[in-house]
Amino acid sequence: MRRGRAAGVLVVGFAALTLQSCTIAYFDLKNELESPRSSELACDVRYSISLASTIYTNTFGTSETDKRRFQKELDKFVADTGDVLRRKGCSAAYVEHDDEATLEIRVEHRAQISLQPQELLTGLTGGAIPSWSTRKAVYVYAFTDKASGKAHRYTVDYKAYHHLVLFPVFWLNFFTDDSRKVYKDALTNFLSRSGPSAPTDIPYGAVDKELSLRVATARELTAEE
Numbered sequence: 001m002r003r004g005r006a007a008g009v010l011v012v013g014f015a016a017l018t019l020q021s022c023t024i025a026y027f028d029l030k031n032e033l034e035s036p037r038s039s040e041l042a043c044d045v046r047y048s049i050s051l052a053s054t055i056y057t058n059t060f061g062t063s064e065t066d067k068r069r070f071q072k073e074l075d076k077f078v079a080d081t082g083d084v085l086r087r088k089g090c091s092a093a094y095v096e097h098d099d100e101a102t103l104e105i106r107v108e109h110r111a112q113i114s115l116q117p118q119e120l121l122t123g124l125t126g127g128a129i130p131s132w133s134t135r136k137a138v139y140v141y142a143f144t145d146k147a148s149g150k151a152h153r154y155t156v157d158y159k160a161y162h163h164l165v166l167f168p169v170f171w172l173n174f175f176t177d178d179s180r181k182v183y184k185d186a187l188t189n190f191l192s193r194s195g196p197s198a199p200t201d202i203p204y205g206a207v208d209k210e211l212s213l214r215v216a217t218a219r220e221l222t223a224e225e
Contacts (some may be wrong), residue, residue, distance in 0.1 A: 025160035027139070027182040032079065033095035033152060033193035049077050049103035050219035051109070058114040065111075077107055080180055081110045084187045102147055107183075112158075122162040125135040151196040154186040 006074050053065040065073070066069065080095050084093035095101050118131035139156035 013164075014021065022190075025158065025177045027177070027179060027186055028157040028159050029182050029189075030155045030157065031153065032186075032189050042086070045085050045087075045090050045103050046087045046093050046101050047073065047081055047085070047103040047105060048095050048098045049081065049105045049107065050098070051059055051077060051107045052110040053111075055111045055113060065109075071107065076180060077105070077183065080184055081105065081187060084184050084191070088188075088191060102145070104144040106142040107138075108137075108222075110138055113139060115116050119160075119162060127163055130161075134159050134160070139179065139182070141186045143194075145194060148194065152190055152194060154189075156186075172212065 029161045051070070053070050053073055054062050055065055064070075082092045082094065098104050112135045116133045119133055122131040133181050135158040137155045138158045139154075141154040141156070142151065143153075144151040
């Protein structure tokens with residue numbers, strides 16, 4: 001009995017390792033906004049983040065992410081949100097309570113770590129039999145801008161293609177399999193279409209030049225009189 005279980009574990013382990021070396025995977029962001037922003041808002045943002053993180057396996061079902069990993073994941077979302085806002089020219093401050101926030105963010109992460117049947121077949125055949133898989137809604141992002149009252153929800157699917165011919169280019173996953181990038185893309189899309197914006201797009205120094213021009217013109221008119 002124990003030998004049978006050990007053999008099963010070895011088979012699944014071999015399939016998983018083989019599959020990893022002949023796979024190209026990426027995150028597919030859904031529900032992006034296309035309409036332009038209708039109004040300009042002050043760009044002083046206090047944001048809160050509510051995270052629900054779970055892990056799903058075929059054997060044990062759904063379980064909560066352990067506290068240490070959960071905190072590490074939350075810290076990444078806090079840092080990435082601040083980075084996106086500051087790159088946009090906004091002042092950004094993280095707050096723990098939603099009632100103190102001007103931008104509410106809710107994130108659901110459902111990590112599906114078990115192999116799907118077709119993936120197991122590809123792994124057991126050393127990548128000779130191709131397969132592809134889609135894990136639906138592994139991430140869900142919901143943004144609410146309290147100043148404008150606008151809100152939007154994004155879902156992210158995880159797609160992967162498996163075949164032996166992909167082995168020479170499996171390193172592309174370092175660029176395509178990036179969960180932090182897809183979150184930043186979603187937040188940037190929301191801010192560009194519905195959220196707060198920098199108070200002005202005037203280049204640095206342009207206001208001073210315009211003011212100097214007005215003063216010079218006024219002096220010329222006074223001299224003529």
